[in-house]
Amino acid sequence: MADRKTVLRLRGVDRAYNEANHTLQILKGADFELREGEMVALVAPSGAGKSTLLHTAGLLERPDGGEVFINGTACGTMSDGERTARRRNDVGFVYQFHHLLPEFSALENVMIPQMIRGLSRGKAAERAQQLLDYMRIGPRAAHRPAELSGGEQQRVAIARAVANAPLVLLADEPTGNLDPETSGYVFEALSALARQSGLAALVATHNHALAERMDRVVTLAEGRVVAV
Numbered sequence: 483m484a485d486r487k488t489v490l491r492l493r494g495v496d497r498a499y500n501e502a503n504h505t506l507q508i509l510k511g512a513d514f515e516l517r518e519g520e521m522v523a524l525v526a527p528s529g530a531g532k533s534t535l536l537h538t539a540g541l542l543e544r545p546d547g548g549e550v551f552i553n554g555t556a557c558g559t560m561s562d563g564e565r566t567a568r569r570r571n572d573v574g575f576v577y578q579f580h581h582l583l584p585e586f587s588a589l590e591n592v593m594i595p596q597m598i599r600g601l602s603r604g605k606a607a608e609r610a611q612q613l614l615d616y617m618r619i620g621p622r623a624a625h626r627p628a629e630l631s632g633g634e635q636q637r638v639a640i641a642r643a644v645a646n647a648p649l650v651l652l653a654d655e656p657t658g659n660l661d662p663e664t665s666g667y668v669f670e671a672l673s674a675l676a677r678q679s680g681l682a683a684l685v686a687t688h689n690h691a692l693a694e695r696m697d698r699v700v701t702l703a704e705g706r707v708v709a710v
């Protein structure tokens with residue numbers, strides 16, 4: 483892994499939330515590196531700051547201190563517009579609840595981010611179908627999210643997250659609301675995709691069995707990222 487390019491780097495990241503009469507310091511000098519093609523599990527107790535770390539790494543939140551580098555570029559001084567563009571091109575998110583658009587089909591849900599980026603309808607549909615086939619839900623492409631099982635919805639959400647070929651996938655409990663068999667299946671689909679495309683993934687999970695199947699496991703301790 484050491485010879486692979488670093489696609490995500492956090493250097494000395496601080497993040498705090500101001501409460502009514504005190505400050506909640508969640509990240510405190512957090513350092514982290516994710517390399518091309520690497521899958522890393524983030525396992526930490528509820529409230530430790532996993533989502534905060536993912537949102538900061540994915541440019542959804544700005545750190546109070548330190549720097550986030552995506553593909554070697556420091557993102558701290560970028561305007562909101564530049565950060566949005568970088569996020570759209572280089573980062574994919576998967577959440578515990580899929581957040582698919584209910585009035586659109588699975589195929590359309592995977593097409594939309596590509597069309598926002600400027601791809602034609604035809605090209606977006608072609609890639610969306612390929613990704614759904616790859617996730618083994620191609621035959622369900624015309625169905626709306628409500629007509630799909632939880633595991634199928636999560637596989638559509640993964641296909642959507644990688645539709646624009648991001649460098650980094652950030653997943654927040656992607657299998658959190660699935661039964662063990664389905665979560666194993668969804669995880670397999672995610673890791674096959676990562677292996678095939680060189681995608682790097684940071685996956686927050688409470689599932690220790692899945693965490694052990696990733697390349698390494700990290701946790702949060704006193705606001706820092708540490709190896710397990």
Ligand SMILES: Nc1ncnc2c1ncn2[C@@H]1O[C@H](COP(=O)(O)OP(=O)(O)OP(=O)(O)O)[C@@H](O)[C@H]1O
Binds near residue numbers: 534
């Ligand atoms: N916008 C916010 N304003 C104030 N406090 C916040 C905000 N977002 C998160 N927090 C607090 O920061 C702490 C870390 O939250 P975070 O969601 O990152 O934890 P987590 O490890 O992802 O937890 P879980 O496993 O329960 O999802 C929690 O105590 C949370 O209540």
